[in-house]
Amino acid sequence: xxxxxxxxxxxxxxxxxxxxxxxxxxxxxxxxxxxxxxxxxxxxxxxxxxxxxxxxxxxxxxxxxxxxxxxxxxxxxxxxxxxxxxxxxxxxxxxxxxxxxxxxxxxxxxxxxxxxxxxxxxxxxxxxxxxxxxxxxxxxxxxxxxxxxxxxxxxxxxxxxxxxxxxxxxxxxxxxxxxxxxxxxxxxxxx
Amino acid sequence: xxxxxxxxxxxxxxxxxxxxxxxxxxxxxxxxxxxxxxxxxxxxxxxxxxxxxxxxxxxxxxxxxxxxxxxxxxxxxxxxxxxxxxxxxxxxxxxxxxxxxxxxxxxxxxxxxxxxxxxxxxxxxxxxxxxxxxxxxxxxxxxxxxxxxxxxxxxxxxxxxxxxxxxxxxxxxxxxxxxxxxxxxxxxxxx
DNA sequence: CAGGTCATGTAAAGCGTTACATGATTTT
DNA sequence: AAAATCATGTAACGCTTTACATGACCTG
Numbered sequence: 001x002x003x004x005x006x007x008x009x010x011x012x013x014x015x016x017x018x019x020x021x022x023x024x025x026x027x028x029x030x031x032x033x034x035x036x037x038x039x040x041x042x043x044x045x046x047x048x049x050x051x052x053x054x055x056x057x058x059x060x061x062x063x064x065x066x067x068x069x070x071x072x073x074x075x076x077x078x079x080x081x082x083x084x085x086x087x088x089x090x091x092x093x094x095x096x097x098x099x100x101x102x103x104x105x106x107x108x109x110x111x112x113x114x115x116x117x118x119x120x121x122x123x124x125x126x127x128x129x130x131x132x133x134x135x136x137x138x139x140x141x142x143x144x145x146x147x148x149x150x151x152x153x154x155x156x157x158x159x160x161x162x163x164x165x166x167x168x169x170x171x172x173x174x175x176x177x178x179x180x181x182x183x184x185x186x187x188x189x190x191x
Numbered sequence: 192x193x194x195x196x197x198x199x200x201x202x203x204x205x206x207x208x209x210x211x212x213x214x215x216x217x218x219x220x221x222x223x224x225x226x227x228x229x230x231x232x233x234x235x236x237x238x239x240x241x242x243x244x245x246x247x248x249x250x251x252x253x254x255x256x257x258x259x260x261x262x263x264x265x266x267x268x269x270x271x272x273x274x275x276x277x278x279x280x281x282x283x284x285x286x287x288x289x290x291x292x293x294x295x296x297x298x299x300x301x302x303x304x305x306x307x308x309x310x311x312x313x314x315x316x317x318x319x320x321x322x323x324x325x326x327x328x329x330x331x332x333x334x335x336x337x338x339x340x341x342x343x344x345x346x347x348x349x350x351x352x353x354x355x356x357x358x359x360x361x362x363x364x365x366x367x368x369x370x371x372x373x374x375x376x377x378x379x380x381x382x
Numbered sequence: 383c384a385g386g387t388c389a390t391g392t393a394a395a396g397c398g399t400t401a402c403a404t405g406a407t408t409t410t
Numbered sequence: 411a412a413a414a415t416c417a418t419g420t421a422a423c424g425c426t427t428t429a430c431a432t433g434a435c436c437t438g
Contacts, residue, residue, distance in 0.1 A: 035418070036417050108242070118241075118353075120353075122220050162372065166368060173360070181353065245390080246425095246426065391430100392431085401421090407417100
């Protein structure tokens with residue numbers, strides 16, 4: 001009746017993938033090799049809906065290897081250290097299982113602009129407009145980034161392209177909403 | 192040159208409000224009184240863009256009181272314990288300052304459906320459709336919740352109403368996108 | 383009187399960011 | 411020769427959730 005020894009989780013149900021584990025296993029499934037590569041791709045492409053930092057990635061790579069989902073080999077480039085990861089059979093299975101799982105999907109938003117609008121009855125109308133305009137300019141920046149990314153993406157129809165189109169569409173929708181709200185709240189100048 | 196004693200932060204710049212502090216100060220500004228009340232309103236109204244748990248709320252209420260932004264008094268209802276909070280002058284100022292601040296607004300999304308779509312080149316086309324349909328049904332549930340909330344909200348034009356309209360609009364946009372994507376990816380049945 | 387709601391709180395565990403440190407290689 | 415990039419990693423701190431515990435009051 002003791003706890004089984006950890007480290008290799010023998011004959012055990014692998015614990016479900018945590019947030020970092022999901023994106024890492026996926027990226028390695030797509031062929032990304034090193035922690036650094038993964039971080040680059042995350043920052044370029046999934047950051048807008050699923051972020052990850054080095055502080056998560058490197059420890060998680062090791063945890064996943066400890067669970068037998070990844071296999072690493074050292075492949076220095078010149079004198080430069082480099083650890084390349086690939087999926088094991090178990091890793092491929094875990095990734096597949098997660099991708100197919102029918103359970104509830106995480107969906108969490110933290111939007112400070114919305115929170116300020118929620119409380120904006122406490123401030124003057126001009127200040128409410130200022131919040132909207134701040135939101136709008138942040139969204140414009142994000143839209144430009146995504147448009148740029150869109151240009152650099154080659155594949156015609158693919159997962160990455162779908163999510164980019166979604167992100168761009170949603171950003172544009174939010175931008176429109178801000179603009180409309182600003183117009184609605186701006187007092188008519190008497191002409 | 193030692194650190195100043197904490198607890199009351201004399202003559203000090205109050206540290207910027209953390210995530211829980213923002214929503215708490217705002218709710219008390221709107222008249223919400225107890226930790227329990229705050230949690231109820233958060234769950235009903237801001238949860239979709241700014242969540243908070245009891246584990247944050249109660250400790251944060253005390254921290255904010257320690258910083259002199261809140262004042263509490265015990266107001267039992269019958270034999271039932273009850274601690275009512277209100278803003279101090281400093282608290283009102285801190286809330287105001289945050290609402291007016293022109294700095295970058297937090298915007299973070301964690302969307303597992305999108306992450307799965309991103310990796311969906313690794314699974315069969317039918318599985319990609321399954322992810323979309325899963326996203327769609329979660330969004331339908333959310334839309335229904337928001338419609339319900341909309342019915343129960345009385346004020347005609349207000350911060351809460353604005354954010355609700357935004358949330359509903361965005362949910363509908365995402366729903367439309369999912370439906371369109373599903374249609375696009377569904378193979379034509381030969382007729 | 384059972385089950386729900388009001389009300390407050392803590393502990394543990396896990397999540398996640400930030401800042402820092404190190405050093406090689408490549409580009410300008 | 412300096413600056414940028416490749417590459418790996420850790421420590422500290424703070425955030426957040428979850429689960430649990432307690433007890434009074436209210437409703438059917």
